[in-house]
Amino acid sequence: MIEQRVFGAWFRSPVLLASGTCGYGQEYADLIDLESLGGLVTKAVSLEPRPGNAPHRVAETAGGMVNAIGLENPGLAGFIATKLPWLRDNLSKAQVLVNVVGRSVDDYAAVVRGLDGEDGFLGYEINVSCPNVKGGTMFGTNPAALAELVRRIRGETDRPLIVKLTPNVADVGEFAMVCEEEGADGLSAINTFPGMVVDTASRRPLIGNRSGGVSGPAILPMGVHATWRARQCSSLPVIGVGGIRSALDAMQYIMAGACLVQVGTASFVDPMAAVRVSEGLAALVEAAPERSIGDLVGSLDDA
Numbered sequence: 001m002i003e004q005r006v007f008g009a010w011f012r013s014p015v016l017l018a019s020g021t022c023g024y025g026q027e028y029a030d031l032i033d034l035e036s037l038g039g040l041v042t043k044a045v046s047l048e049p050r051p052g053n054a055p056h057r058v059a060e061t062a063g064g065m066v067n068a069i070g071l072e073n074p075g076l077a078g079f080i081a082t083k084l085p086w087l088r089d090n091l092s093k094a095q096v097l098v099n100v101v102g103r104s105v106d107d108y109a110a111v112v113r114g115l116d117g118e119d120g121f122l123g124y125e126i127n128v129s130c131p132n133v134k135g136g137t138m139f140g141t142n143p144a145a146l147a148e149l150v151r152r153i154r155g156e157t158d159r160p161l162i163v164k165l166t167p168n169v170a171d172v173g174e175f176a177m178v179c180e181e182e183g184a185d186g187l188s189a190i191n192t193f194p195g196m197v198v199d200t201a202s203r204r205p206l207i208g209n210r211s212g213g214v215s216g217p218a219i220l221p222m223g224v225h226a227t228w229r230a231r232q233c234s235s236l237p238v239i240g241v242g243g244i245r246s247a248l249d250a251m252q253y254i255m256a257g258a259c260l261v262q263v264g265t266a267s268f269v270d271p272m273a274a275v276r277v278s279e280g281l282a283a284l285v286e287a288a289p290e291r292s293i294g295d296l297v298g299s300l301d302d303a
Contacts, residue, residue, distance in 0.1 A: 002282050002293045006237050006259050007160035007185055009095055009122050011038035014293055015250065015278040018241055018264030019043060019099040019125060019164075020069065024083040025091065031271040037278055038260060039095030041125050041188075042083070045115070046100075047107045049075035054208035059197040064216020064243070064265060066195050068209035071101050071127075076114045088120030096121040097162065105152050112156045123160030126153060126184075129168075129191035140166035140191075143178050154183035162186040162239065165226065167193055167219075172226045173233030180234040188239040188262070189226040193219060216265040217243045224252045231257025231298055245273065247280025254281075257298040 003012050017040035022028050024042050034040065052072025059066045074082060079098075087096050098121050102108035112124060128140035128149065139145045146163075153161060163179045165172055167190040176187055192213025197206045205211070223242025230238050240253030241262040250261045266273035285293050 001291065002278070002285055004259065004294045007123060007162075009160075011095055011260060012036075012093060013038040013278040014254065014260045014281060015274050016040055016095075016097075016239070016260055016262045017267065017274055018262035019127070020067075021264040021267050024079075024087065025096070026083075026086045028267075028271065029090065032275050034091060035093040037094055037274055039091075039097065039122070041097045041099050041262060042087075042121075044071045044073050044099045044101045044127055045076060045079045045111055046071060046073055046102060047076050047110050049073065049078055056206055056208050057212075059206040059212075061195070061197050061214065061218075063218030064214060065268070066197050066207060066212040066214050067192075068207045068212030070209065076111050080115070080118060084118060084120050091120075097123055097125045097160075099125045099127050099164070101127045105149050108149060109152050109156050112153050116157045116159065123162065123185070124153075124157070125162045125164050125188055126150070127164050127191070129164050129166030140175070141169050143174060146175060147178050147182050150179055150182035150184050160185045162188055164188040164191055164241075165230065166191050167222055167226055171229070173229045176230040176234040176236065180236050184236060186237040186239065187230050187234070188241050189230050189258075190219070190223050190242050193222070215242065217245060219243045220249060220252070224256050227253050227258045228256040228300065244277060247277050247284050250277050250281055251284055251296070254293065254296050255298070255300040257300070259294070259297045
């Protein structure tokens with residue numbers, strides 16, 4: 001059985017589509033059955049609209065890609081007017097988390113406060129870890145700043161509050177503990193790593209922003225480790241993110257402590273990737289002695 005109850009809600013599959021890779025859901029609706037998945041995390045929502053970074057925004061690299069989209073989005077009012085209605089009207093089984101970004105504590109709080117009276121979504125994934133915008137990791141790499149942010153947002157909502165951690169710290173576990181102490185309900189581990197791809201002919205970076213976030217298969221081991229470390233240091237549910245292409249990849253995260261996983265970059269190669277991962281996990285669970293995804297969470301034998 002791969003259905004489980006997390007954050008007070010039922011997820012029919014542990015597999016979600018990752019933020020920034022599936023738009024706001026509607027973009028994928030003609031490609032896959034979104035309701036067959038556990039859910040999705042929307043593209044970022046900020047207080048004001050953001051135009052994003054200059055092109056080029058994406059470049060391939062060995063084992064993945066580098067992207068610097070720049071958190072382009074229609075802003076809070078635009079999301080409520082043009083994106084949320086579709087989610088509300090079309091997804092009844094798949095759970096929706098809204099990814100929230102901001103330049104200040106007040107920005108984050110204003111977005112959550114503005115969304116909290118709306119329906120059509122379960123909770124929030126708070127993005128404190130984006131490496132391809134100026135200041136994108138300032139909360140995720142400073143324990144005191146992170147504590148202030150989570151505390152403030154906690155005061156704005158009773159909905160599930162999941163913090164997306166950056167890998168660019170000495171110990172992810174320390175930041176997991178901060179999130180738990182300040183009232184977060186869960187963690188997403190991890191966001192992308194900063195990276196650069198150079199065009200040696202022109203001697204210029206291929207990305208217009210010069211650097212961006214590295215995602216894809218290359219970061220899988222780091223994501224699994226961060227998930228394991230977060231689980232060691234806190235009791236919060238963890239959503240494993242980074243480099244998942246197969247059910248076996250996802251199972252690594254689950255055994256390391258993730259109750260849910262997100263598929264992102266793989267969807268650019270194959271839009272059906274998340275569905276294949278979900279179906280593969282169902283087969284793996286059926287063949288396991290435990291026969292339940294919940295029983296496999298954190299089952300890593302690391303003695």
